[in-house]
Amino acid sequence: MLRDCTDYRDIFLNDRPLMDARAPVEFHKGAFPGAVNLPLMNDLERQKVGTCYKQHGQQAAIELGHHLVSGAVKAERIEAWAEFARAHPDGYLYCFRGGLRSQITQQWLKSEAGIDYPRIGGGYKALRNFLIDTLEQAVNQCDFVLLGGMTGTGKTELLVQLRNGLDLEGHANHRGSSFGKRATGQPSNIDFENRLAIDLLKKRDAGIDQFVLEDESRVVGSCALPLPLYQGMQQYPMVWLEDSFEDRVQRILRDYVVDLSAEFSAVHGEQGFVLFSERLLESLNNVQKRLGGERHRRMLLLMEDALAEQGRSGSVDLHQGWIEGLLREYYDPMYVFQREKKGARIEFAGEQKAVLEYLHDRLNQKA
Template sequence: MKEMTVEELFTIKNPIIIDIRSPIEYKDGSIPGAINVPLFTDEERQVIGTIYKQEGAAVAKWKAMEMVSPKIPVLLQTIKKYFSNDTELIIHCWRGGMRSKAVVTFLEFAGIYSWRLVGGYKAYRHYILEQLPTMLPNQAIVLHGLTGVGKTEVLKMLKEKGYPILDLEEMAGHRGSIFGTIGLGDGHNQKTFDSLLFKGLQEIKGADYFLVEAESKRIGKAVQSEELMDKKMRGININLNTPINQRVKHLVAEYVQPYQDEPWYFEKIADGIEKVLRRVKNSDIKQSLIQTLTDRNFPDMIRILLESYYDPRYDHAKQEYEGEFFEIFAENPVEATEKIASKLNELSFHNRELNNQQ
């Protein structure tokens, strides 16, 4: 049986990773790009676990064999669809135990030679948590700006131009606000965030710096590490300024237009407004928000939220950052991207000059 360590896994170009854990295990956290071909359903896994606790390992193994045996042909056919001679096929379960050993053995009998990931997902999780603090580039360049200036769009455009980007909102599956999961599902948990951060850092390996959005330590369900927050707090800061009309237009296009006809949308917005109302003391603002919600006047609602809720809170958050601030004024994300790219090139040249003088 061929075996591969987690360290070796990251030396292979475009591996085909088959995660044979149950769907609930896979949903809780997985290796990015892994394909879930479960050996057991969630219910079957629960039954086997109960038998293991109540009747012992031998009885549980026998029950597992009874469950798996009828599935073997379909299981192998499913995995075979992803196999090709110019790729490496890697099989893993929770900790590289009986499930992955059995599937690798079944595949060998069928003439398909695959690798078993030693330690399984547990070893992968341990490895990335150990590596993450050591992978951050030396310098953070932090993009600031009031809600709606288009920071995420600017980061994506800069990434297309080849700049080293960490899109933390995408990794968290959350936009970092009360309305942050609209259109994005429930958001990612910590395990998924860590895996995507590890993948993102691999992609910018060798860069002297990285660009990242100014976010609070918690983004939805995920929490940034102390090492990452420390890099950001001591980084170079770029503050993006955009007219409020453009900000409202941008947020309507992002949060309203794609989803407003969905049956869940109004309830989701109402729930968010209720949370805001608990934090707003001004009765006139409260009444205005309630009225715009009743009228479904989302553009006016967004303007009120910006001027009376989000903007006042933003200045306080900026004060936490120690580094120098550079101001960028732009009408839209395209113009902002060009101006920030120009500033980045200027800063990069300046940093090289400093390094040469040392």
């Protein structure tokens, strides 16, 4: 008898290998960390079968599917599944609802390759619903504190040092600001939510029920925060991280110029610096309306000169000019306003060492 699994908690806590038998278009809309897409049908085949189902019913659609995936195509796909199953004997396969596609995949693996590989009961939809419930339960049952502070104070740097930190920007692969795009793309919104839910699940399994997360807007780049969490963030208590203006400038220079430039070069090779320069200029242009024409032109000239010098000599010193200008004239006034607006919720403020100690003590007192 072919095996099913419905222990979704175990699957995510132990990072069980997952074979996703859905079509690529479904996979790219949303999947789970580490899942591998080995579809029963490609996008075109799925489309044809779907059209046949609507026009002629289920039996005709099944027959068409068997016709489309037959012979050498069928053998090639079974071999790919078998390779995955042999490499990951503790894994599972799934389709969208744990229905026909995963049943056929499981049956063919058994009959053609002699491998009895378990599938996930309820499929992708059941796993996804489990993670949505995990998120909502955490929001309803756990305590949260927000980490705020001016741009460049090192909030993410501090957050990753906490065992109860939730790195929203890390899960979204974005630094959160208008300049936050990385050399690699962002996950889909579903993937972002899945990563966050699994992080919460693992930390709660380790006994943590108080979490620290950065004070973010509703979207981190293109990834929207789950609505229940974002609504909670409008009232959670806050801790405010402080640092000197000079240190903030140096941190932004490191993160958004030195490290980002190196990241683009690592991903794109010789074209890396050109693409990095385009990205930096694009980021500045994205805030042109909010900066106003005169300030934007002034910052743009500083940035263009800095990029030209960096390209010639490798020196990044000139970048400090536009960074200092943006902080003083754009970001800092916004954050001063935010701090005043949220002042009643701020329970502690200090530099990194003091804030780390406070948050460690806060967690220990809760425990």
